[in-house]
Amino acid sequence: MSTTAAYESLCNHARETAKLASIMGLLEWDERTKMPTAAGEYRAEQISFLAGEIHKRQTTPQIAGWLDELVGSPLAADSHSVEGTVIRQLKRQYDKKTKLPQALVEELSRTSVLGQQMWVEARKADDFAKFQPLLEKTIELKRQEAAAIGYKVTPYDALLDDYEPGATTAEVAAALGGLRDALTPLVEQIVGSSRKPDSELLKRDFPVDAQEAFGKAASAAIGFDFNAGRLDTTDHPFCAGAGPHDQRITTRYNINDFSDAFFSTLHEAGHGLYEQGLPADQFGLPTGEACSLGIHESQSRMWENQVGRSRAFWEHFLPKGQQQFAALKGVSLDQLYGAINEVRPSLIRVDADEVTYNLHVLIRFELERALIENDLQAKDLPAAWNEKYQKYLGITPPNFADGVLQDVHWSAGLFGYFPTYSLGNLYAGQFYAAATKELGDLPAAFRKGEFQPLLAWLRKNIHAHGQRFSAGELALNVTGQPLSHGPWIEQMRAKYGELYGL
Template sequence: MNKGMRPREAYEWLLTHHKESAYLGSVRALLAWDQRTQIPPKGHAHRAQQVALLTKLLHQRATDPRIGEMLEILEGSEFTQEPTAPEAVNIREWRRAYEKARKIPERLAVELARTTAQAESAWEAARPQNDWAAFKPHLEKVLELTREVAEALGYEREPYDALLDGYEPGETTARLEPIFARLREALVDLLGRIQNAPRRPDTSVLHRHYPRSAQEAFAKAVAARIGYDFEAGRLDPTAHPFAIAIGPGDVRITTRYDENYFSGAFFGTIHEAGHAMYEQGLPAEHWGTPMGEPVSLGIHESQSRMWENMVGRSLGFWRYFFPEAQRHFEALKDVDLEAFHFAVNAVEPSLIRVEADEVTYNLHILLRFELELALLRGELEVADLPEAWNEKMRAYLGLTPPDYRDGVMQDVHWSAGLIGYFPTYTLGNLYAAQFFAKAQEELGDLEAMFAQGEFAPLLEWLREQIHRQGMRYHPRDLVRAVTGEEVSPEPLIRYLNAKFGALYEV
């Protein structure tokens, strides 16, 4: 113990220690971005070793016993008297992270990092070839190590809860199940009414020829207009779209293009820009500490889904951007604005989660959530995963994937070890609806603003209410602080019924 050390000295030590770790983490993030966008095929094996070494160093730093000693000096000191003050928040989250890190043996942390780096590379090679057999052993190894992580972290009821808490602090399977059940009921009802509606959109306009260069130019122009800072970021192609924060002034986004389909790359870009604008809005003066970090993946997803859907698929948004879209794409010259708006909001059960409409999207998440639970509980083996996947697709969406590529192998998450991550997507939709309703209440008619190209009021409201808060509040507390309400499926249900009820006249 550092006897005689004053709280201010202990806090400064922790601040320096964690900022240095954050720089190492930003190097790892840059390596991850490069591996998924630029690396030559023969570089993956060496990259796996680089990532493993960085992970080892970061784990050693995260479990340094001196962190515990400094925290003991600080806990109960003047630094923790005001729970939402930056210093108190940092101390609280440093303690939470330290306790979690200490439970994971260095061997396990390094092995998981190496295994997932290899598994992601294997997924990227195997998915285009529809080669489940090549990918399966990698997924089995990832699952084995993930189970070890859950056991090491500990849990009260479900191994899954140990993983879920890492992505959404404080969340549990038991708390999610009633919310998801209510949402499932409402979605099935709405989907049934839509499928029986006499009014249908003409989605063929989205499957015309959209040159890649024009798609990139238009998406960049729109992303910049809504608030993504290209002076602090960039857009690149990848196999599976993502946003990644390297550090202050460097938050990158990616997308994937299909010259015969408009929506995939465009809405994928806006989605990732929503993630990136959250990262760009975090308080730079707190970078490297919890007060400068996003609070959870669900809150993160609320930002991307809000910009993609509640903004990017609104009629007001397209009243402003459709003339520019027509200038970029010959394919849209003969298309009516309202017809285009209906087309980009078409509801149709589909195979691919990232291209799913707002009504069916959460059914994709429920499928994955239930499969992950079964895997962690030992009720399902990886070898049986493709058929289990197909059974749930048939039950929820009435579809059977024709291959592995657009079925069980479509997502990068499991290869990356991100088991417990998928529920945060549905939580993001729930949070987004609650935040958007509150913003509308406080700012006025948002869609009228969008029609005039005014996106700054919403972005600034989000910056103030959410982005600049860092990890001051855990997710459910943040929702309560911003909206005055508990987390609920009802605002999302109301939003979806109002929007799609009007479009489909049901």
């Protein structure tokens, strides 16, 4: 077979596999938004079956034959070209997937679906014991996965690689440790300030239908294409793709908390913007897939925080909000800006302010490492969780629902995912600083409701590249600097220094 024919066969095979994966993605979206409760067990079987079929396709010996023809060929000479990226990344994927037994892949998928369903029940019942057996099973399966893939230092390395390809636990721990050391004194200064914004104005009556309309309008304004996506409700907000022009974003509503749904919606819309910005003609290939979850989170966190919590954003949107909500009538820009940026240690990660948010992530990173490394048993997780919250945030959860059961991730087997949230904050800080340097006064554009310049910059510098570069390479290419907490900390000091008179 010629090199050209081998490359075309490899790409066609990958595209067809992506069709199966997108079908599974749609089933998973439906399971978390629309599926009847009684359908849960069979849905687990459906997804397990599809996961097995996808794994068969990803590990077929045909791929090895095509790669043998291609790896040393001229097509692979430039590792960052479209062809070079496809060959390099599909080889990496093949080498990893072939280490995993099909039975393990299927059981992980089945347990993930059942685990998420049980998590919903346990959280509603505030009953960790109900969830514990499935959590224990999930942890054991993830340890088996790590052992099958292999690792040099810790099994957590093998799981982290699913979300931050090439990153190690030691590197991530160092990055987050540096962030923690710079962040802790800033949090202490803010919490110790005599200035206290009135966040109660966000706890008034905000009808759900009005919240949905306002959230959709804001998402559309920043560029989310609702002809190629939709917004629905769920227990835990997420973004899921079912094809190159089908992005599903979700949120959850609280009639007495405006921030809960609005910033979750904006966050997931940021994820959706990244997916909508990837080259559609490359769907199914590495050049049409996101670089890493840290980079993905940089997009959602930037639109949620650097944009959505900015004063300029609300100079544009407050008059629209006052038309939509009676509760915002008479609220000044200063009042609203202070309320949405109140810094206060809190229990719930997704509702946390942008300053203390990273402390929530650090807690989860440390706990899930301990679970995977067998330094912490699932039965002891609630006590360890409460201890960490007291240590990092000075508060103790009053129940399981607002404590150890608040996140869906571990029920879905997503060990290694949590640190990407903080990595995303750091990348967002760097990217936003670089965009500001190139584009000039971004707040001036936001005041006029002009978000396209920033989106176009992100599309050109980040979205268009797919997986051509690693997260570290992309940051270096775009900002001229490796991953650093410096720009993000500077932005926080400037913003909150003004707000809190520091």
